[in-house]
């Protein structure tokens with residue numbers, strides 16, 4: 494469903510080959526943008542999504558990037574600017590979980606989640622900030638999580654990284670607003686993707702029991718909010734964390 498008009502805009506999205514990122518890529522391309530997205534390990538899936546978008550008259554380009562590698566992330570943003578001519582928006586969506594209670598969480602599992610979910614966002618924001626400041630316009634949307642606000646047993650690494658995104662979002666919002674670059678964070682609750690498909694039906698039922706809407710989100714229910722933060726319609730909003738969680742955290 495088309496909501497906002499992004500005709501002619503150039504957007505960069507990390508982790509666009511499945512789940513929430515795929516929904517963001519499909520939506521923004523349908524809304525008229527030239528979408529540059531990263532994939533990590535599924536080239537066939539990325540190519541299939543790009544082909545479908547092109548067949549429908551849209552523009553999508555996928556590049557292989559590991560967001561925990563600063564050089565690769567910088568190379569991705571440089572490619573977006575050189576091929577797209579500009580960068581109107583950056584969506585930091587790529588993320589992983591490596592859950593475990595703290596007594597059993599290895600330093601490696603701590604570090605890899607921080608590297609991917611927090612440092613990866615820092616690398617992309619740093620690379621995109623310069624062209625956006627030069628253009629005197631740009632939008633950055635970070636995909637956080639309500640566990641970054643509330644914490645979650647078994648997710649010390651993940652919730653710390655997502656809490657870090659809150660500080661990163663607000664600091665960059667303050668640094669960049671005078672250049673017309675706005676930075677916001679979308680914090681989903683439970684979304685039906687590969688990330689949550691590992692949970693048993695009992696675990697899901699227990700989780701849904703605490704959600705006022707009694708269900709998880711579909712990925713496009715996150716993508717539509719991301720699209721809003723990239724659109725002219727959100728022109729007086731920066732530094733905000735918007736929970737998209739069926740009422741779970743309030």
Ligand SMILES: NC(=O)c1ccc[n+]([C@@H]2O[C@H](COP(=O)([O-])OP(=O)(O)OC[C@H]3O[C@@H](n4cnc5c(N)ncnc54)[C@H](O)[C@@H]3O)[C@@H](O)[C@H]2O)c1
Nearest residue numbers: 508512513533559560586587588638681683684686687688
């Ligand atoms: N699914 C949920 O319930 C939920 C809830 C809150 C927040 N989120 C967040 O939403 C975002 C997307 O999650 P999802 O549910 O679609 O998960 P997913 O596992 O389906 O997709 C994650 C994406 O990140 C990419 N990725 C992982 N590691 C990467 C790396 N090192 N370099 C580049 N790309 C990498 C994957 O290739 C994939 O495209 C994540 O940041 C996640 O933390 C998800």
